[in-house]
Amino acid sequence: MNPISETVIDHYLKLAGLADEYGAIDLALDLLDRGVPAEDVLLDLVAPAQARVGELWAADEWSVAREHAATAVSDRVVAAVAAHARPRPTRERIIVACADGEYHALPARLLTEVLRLRGWQVDFLGASVPDAHLITYLHQTDPEAVAISCTLPTRLPRAHATLTACRSVGVPVLAGGRGFGPGGHRARLLGADAWASSARLAADRLDRGLPPFPPQPAALEHLADGEYTYLAGRRGDLVARVTRTLSAAYPPMASYDARQMETTAEDLAHYADFLAAALYVDDGALFTDFVTWTAGVLRARGVPDGAVPAALDVFAGELRDFPRARRFLAAAAAALTGPS
Structure with missing residues (x-):
């Protein structure tokens, strides 16, 4: 039986909604102490709870302030789980960043920690990374790949510029986030080398290597x-x-x-x-x-x-x-x- 039941998620959500940072951290660390893998705590507890936070705001049951407080709690829980696990890198470097103008950083942060748990050396650049600075960083670090997150479709034109810039310096790009659409068709259109619908699938895709989309994306005629x-x-x-x-x-x-x-x-x-x-x-x-x-x-x-x-x-x-x-x-x- 999965110890991360709906009841556990509901309890975590209640703690997050009360901005009870320490209570939420204690719940997550208790799961780790009971042998639940850190990746499961991140993706089967924090991620679904955070999705419910958005649903509660949309239904007008939670205010923007409460949603922000809960998101801040989840960010702290992710940090606590990562600090507890303290994985040592044994594989190549991956860059994780949000597209320029994209400020929803928690999904990218979750991917970062999952990749670290799997042995990758990961540099997390955070929200809204300007293209010029990202490209400079890629030249300085020579990563195996870069993962670009885009949650809001309104950021797709900027994400396109980011994908194009990364490809121009020869770094393959894994795209993720709801902004790229169901099935990743917008990621293919804009020139990503690969796409994944979740952090777990993104990590699996990187583990296997990036099977490329067609090398030259279609022109947006x-x-x-x-x-x-x-x-x-x-x-x-x-x-x-x-x-x-x-x-x-x-x-x-x-x-x-x-x-x-x-x-x-x-x-x-x-x-x-x-x-x-x-x-x-x-x-x-x-x-x-x-x-x-x-x-x-x-x-x-x-x-x-x-x-x-x-x-x-x-x-x-x-x-x-x-x-x-x-x-x-x-x-x-x-x-x-x-x-x-």
């Missing part, structure tokens, strides 16, 4: 239509116009206070960012997934169901001369009327 370039370059103007138009077209906004208007503008900026990312990789599902997830988050916070379709309609009006963008907006709107 769809970018020739200029839709991504326009949306990325005129983001601020577009969001301002959409906000003004939506204020007139969506009656509930007439009663919004200053804070609600600010939050609405932030939400509209996210729509623009995710639509731009979808245009960059020519993947409408990226935008649809974000829209349906956002609709659920807003519903949990009491926002009327009509708010999201109204916003999509205004975006479509502002982007009337952009057929790919309108197609993605229409698909997302259709998904909102389908089965939940």
Whole structure:
């Protein structure tokens, strides 16, 4: 029987939610003392608990502050487990980093510690590593491979630059994180040498060696239509116009206070960012997934169901001369009327 049961995960989550750092560390170290492998503690306790943290925030059961506190606890638990295990490197060097602009560092940190447990010498560079600094570091250290994490799809254009830069200096790249999409199709499109859907599978892939994707990624010919370039370059103007138009077209906004208007503008900026990312990789599902997830988050916070379709309609009006963008907006709107 696996000692890391749902009950144990629930207990850990409760401790993390109370910001009880020492209690969570004691729970993890007790599992180690009972013979549970450190890799299992990291990936079968901390990782699933952290996934639930995100779900609790999305359901409006936890505040942003509580989510941040729980994430900080998990980061400390990972450090405590690593310090307890203290593996000695017996294999080549691997670099682990988050793509430029990606600040969700815990998944990459989990991968780092799993690789160290398996004997790799790992340099963890943390969140949002600028490409120029990463390439300099690769020249200085000559690693076997570099693992790049991208959690948010909006960071894919920067991740593409990172992957291209790494390949240009001859270092193979393993891509990971939800941003690269299910099945890793966005990782292949952007030129990663390999992709893995989890830290355990990423470590397995590195253990076997990186089986390469096609050596030269396909050119992103769809970018020739200029839709991504326009949306990325005129983001601020577009969001301002959409906000003004939506204020007139969506009656509930007439009663919004200053804070609600600010939050609405932030939400509209996210729509623009995710639509731009979808245009960059020519993947409408990226935008649809974000829209349906956002609709659920807003519903949990009491926002009327009509708010999201109204916003999509205004975006479509502002982007009337952009057929790919309108197609993605229409698909997302259709998904909102389908089965939940």
